[in-house]
Amino acid sequence: MNGNKNKGVSLSLLSTTINNINKSTNFQTTAEIIFGFIKSFINFNMAVIYKINEKDNILEIVSCLGSDTEKLKKRMPFKVGEGAVGLVAKNKTPILINDVLVNKEIQVRQYCDEDPLIRSFLAVPLVVGDKAIGILSISNSQPEQYDDYDVQMINIIASQAAVLLELNNNITETQRFSNKILDNVNSGIIVVDKNCNIIKLNKSAESITGFKFEEIVGSNLLEEHLILDNEEKFLYKSFNEGKIYFEEPGIMIRKDEKVIRVRLSTSLMNDEEGNIKSCICIFRDNTEIENLQSRIAMSDKLEALGRLTAGLVHEIRNPLLPIRNASEYLLSKYADRDENDEMKSLLKIINEESERLNRVLEGFVNMGKNSFSSIGYCNLKEVVDEVLILLNYTLRKSDIKTRVSLTHDDIILPFYKDNLKQVLINFILNSIDAINLNEKSNQRLIAISGTQNTENAIITIEDTGKGIPKKDLHQIFDPFYSTKEQGTGMGLYVAFNIVKSSGGHIDVESSVEKGTKITLTIPLEGERRYEY
Template sequence: MQSGCFENGIVALKHIPRRRGLKTQIVLLFIFTVMMILNIASWFFYSRTRGYFDTELGNTLIGLARSGADLIDADLLKFLKPGYERGEFYKDLQANLEILKKNFKVNRLFIIDRTLKTLLDTKVDSPIGISPPHLRINLPEVETALRGHSVYSTLYRSYDGNLYKSAYAPVFDNRNQVVAVVCVDASPAFLQVIDRIENLIITLNLISIVVASIISLILARSILKPVHLLVNAAQRVSRGDFTQPVTVNSRNEIGFLAQVFNSMQENIKIKEERLRKLKQMAEGRAESIQSYNNYILRSVNHGILTLDLNGIITIINPAAEKILQLSSNHTTGQKYSEVLGVDHPFSSFITRTLHSMSYRSREEIEVMLPNSKKILSADVSPLLDAKQKIIGVNFVITDLTEIRKLQERIREKEKLAYLGELSATIAHEVRNPLNSIELFVGLLKRRIDDRGECEDAINKIQREIRTLNAFMTDFLTFARPAEIKMRNFRISRLFQEVVFLAWKELQDKRIDVRVNLEDKDLQLRGDFDQLKRALLNIVLNAIQSMDTGGTLTLVAISRNGNKTKNQVCIEIADTGCGIDPADFDRIFQPFYSTRSQGTGLGLAIVKNIINAHHGTIIVENNHPRGTKFIIYL
């Protein structure tokens, strides 16, 4: 571990020594940068100076060439031909040019004609009558002079490797025509100084570049290598690896930075461990709270459904799934219309609530589910965040079906209690006179000698009395139901008794009877006689609704496939005229009948018997025609 100590989990940094070596490295790097700038500046200054010198030297050489041209008489140039080198005119003119050469310290003066052949040359050993080889280098400048303009060349390197600079001035005759050109060459020894200066500057620049590059590379490496180590270490730390400290041997600011980084890494490691423990504690508390909330949601008997403003289900408890008959798989996170279906009555209620954003304390809804009709109570409230902004909607759903059924049963029992009291009065006030009337009618029938119209009238009176007695019997049965005597019996025997009692009516209309038992030994616990009467009433109603040649179907199946629990479903279906769906809820009411001759008590008695067995009876249309009664016991 670097020099440092732990105090309350934090590494102290006050004992880490600081160095100043990086400052020296930066200063050296700055010096070599300045050196490079100075080299570039010197090269630029040299280039500008050389250009100026080139111009000034060119103008001087042009002046010298013009001076030489002024010494020449164009008419005497005809005497400057090969073979005239020893003549007086040639020697005098050569001497004059030689004086100019020495005064201006140039290398050479010579005269050429328009064909570029030498007419005169201060260089004694130079032949006359031939074209100097170096004129090809400055041929554009020579052509300019032949057109009557004085001109100088740029510095050029001739065939011998030396620097030269030449100037050219035209020689005019009396007709102002150029007949010759005076050429001046600067001294190569003088120009060689420029070459040496240029070579020196180039050499110094190359040396400076090499030295600066080497030192820069060394400095860059000494700076960047520990920086790279720090970068790699920072990347490891970002990935959560705090196990490898940075090792930097530099005794400068970067070395100090590495020590600080190691201390910081150790501090982060300590804090990371603390944060990890805090995170575990927070996650544990969150899981505990979530589990507690789940326990509450699972334990509540009321259905709880929460949606966001987009209609996505965020919370739904098992009670809501049971009430709405939903699958518990993958309901959360889906849109309510996809889970419930657009035709679901509760889905329509949710849609209205989300569109209107109206929150009602309680609203009752009738929902037709696949197996039953339910009456639901829905309490709607907004879901608010910490800023009291609405972020969703809560639905608390209560299944009131059993409560409503219980209330209906209570009303029916109150009604039956009243009818029971009434039946005692009716039995005394109506049935006793009926019995007396029937007795006296019988006596009257035996004493009448003329058995014509009187006998028919007496027979009608007796039929009406029997009809009224049957009605009174049904009424008393409905108003004062017999005590239920529970026992186990086979449903197959129940079906046989019912079919036997209705056999005459079935034969009269040639009705086909079909019995379908899931198991011939399927048993039911109940009052055999009461259930027989209930099923017989349904069968007789079915026979009356069918035309000749109809079909009556009796079906018994186990509700859960477990015969020991005696929970079965009995179906009685016919192919008759059917019942209007609007009458489904009224056909079990007392004194309501769809037939003109019915008393309206048969199905009411059936309902009482099924209720006494704590069962359920529903009616629906039988496809393609007819009616189906379904009894759950």
């Protein structure tokens, strides 16, 4: 037994320990304080803190000194009511055993290969109110090391530790509950600290962004991937100006670089001094809703366009008829003469293009009635040559060079010739406008290439224009969408539907200030698609 103890020193140490426990902010720190007190007060080889799992009626190890905590946790847990610590948990009263090897009434589990030999044993309950929530046990390899005074001192410390253990359990349960709520919310939630580094995200955020928590935790990727339509740096505004956002529209660039529409709301968390310490960003995938809204608006606009087009077509056809008639007359008049070849060539262009314009007008009248699905075939080289002749003056005026590269002269495409011309004209005109707007480009070039494999023809139109921002790429083929002051937003929409009617598709790659590449993939044979 521990002879004469200095009770004054012990009480002073007890008072200091209780004060330190009360200042502790987490249970691991509390456990270290308790072990430090015990070590200063009595001799021991091993000390263990357990918590009671009421659901499974077992004791779970929280912390340990004198043995490997992780190994202890892997052992068969004590059941409440079994063994020395189990009896303390059941009866809520301390146990003191002077010599475990002599005492046969209460069993103390020994793991001599891994733990120190247990001879002296002391265990006290951690009680809050009338409820035991855990156990503190102490053991020594020598017999008769502890007495009732030791039990009293340890019991006092245990009562303080019990409060913190209960608080720790409540916090852990609250955190678990909060995490469960977060993971079951449909909206994505990402929490960033004042350095704009990601510290938390829920499962919906992982699903929407395509990133796993471990891939982006600690990074500042959020503001690179979530861009508001008004292009505000929302994290900077939040932390520096305290600005709160609600349902702010923007885009999310996913891990796979797919762009989706989102709505963003934010909330700020402050520390005890009122300083902003973190920003909670709540966002949802709004792509389907906005697409539906766009389709509804588009339907209304197309209906209005149909009424407007009928009147415009009538007004345009009136002066177009004498132009066509005059060009036909002049062509027939000079057809047999050898001179004036240039004039005859220009008259032929006027006649053919007035005929094409008439067919385009007919197409607008019938928009939405499979007007882009006229069956026919055309030679790609012939169409490209004709388009470049038509746009020759515009290209020269803008000092833009063209480069044409076709792997075959006889690439035959399943298009009515007028339709393919319309597609190429629309894309090339857009390229011309983009190059004229790019003041940083030293090269003014439009490159047109064409190739084919066994199934498809592939046409590319690449320019050195100003490029298209990522946030705009998803809507460039929408009707009435245009970034030009005088644009109607119909050119690329018409081109898209013409290509789609052939069973083909369009891919767009663009880099701001560097240029845009349009790739048309068109089946050489196959069914045309008539639905839009």
